[in-house]
Amino acid sequence: MSDKKYIYYTDYHSAIGPLTVAATQKGICAVQFGDKTQTLPSLKAWSKKQHIPGHMVEDKAPFMEAVYQLEEYFSHHRQTFDLPFDLYGTSFQKVVWNALSDIPYGETRSYKQIAAAIGAPKAVRAIGGANNKNPLPILLPCHRVIGNNGNMVGYGGGIDKKVYLLRLEGAISKVSS
Template sequence: MYYAIFESPIGPILLAGDEEGLKYVNFMKGKKKIEVPDSWVENEEFFREASRQLEAYFAGELKSFDVKLAPEGTEFQKSVWNALKEIPYGETRTYGEIAKNIGNPKASRAVGLANNRNPIAIIVPCHRVIGANGKLTGYASGLDIKEFLLKLEGSC
């Protein structure tokens, strides 16, 4: 597994992946912080395109990512993550709306758990999911980061 650290306006972000694609985009703070295993190899060149797209995103110049992804998870989790990628830049959805979109309208709590386990922050935009009451809820890297991302996108 290769990795690189991307310096963002809201702190360092770990990028990790292999030839299959990007497996992790993870803020280096919060509950979901990943420690880099000794077996991983630092390789900034491998993540050049992902870093370029993240730079453009944080500059407000990119609204949709085009990098190869290879998240690891259950089929249900992957269905949720695919639904997250369909939420347009600048918009939000509730957990219940995502559950309906994947054909399982009573699974809003399970959607929340899958959202929490999303290994590819920002690119798979779990930050665009809000509570049924319209409030910001549950973001493992901190609600301050979620709010920053939504403000950047003009939806908060």
């Protein structure tokens, strides 16, 4: 058996445009907006910064279940994801990212509500920073986080993608667009 480690990646053509999905042997570690020609340099830089050992290998096979679940999500047949994740970030970021999974499909929460939910009511800005670093958009639904006043605020893929995802989930009528 080889001791070599790999970071697998593939393109997925979603309803909101191309995505690059990456995984280690432990699970999905990154989702980036754009196809591999756009995202591979930043994916390599991100994996180096996170000290993720491994050679980058393009391979669709490790992503069959992830692609299947994304297809179900985009066709209104899935509300949560049941995939192994391999999260890289600070302890605080991981707490925030796990809290994102607690936001029900079709609902939104403000940064302030997330801060209260994790027991850090004064950490609203830090919540925003952690949300911005979410390596698994869509899978860990940071698109469900909105401004305290109900307005759309930043999203790594762009506000248009955030609006699309909230509309897909039926939450758009509950927030300003």
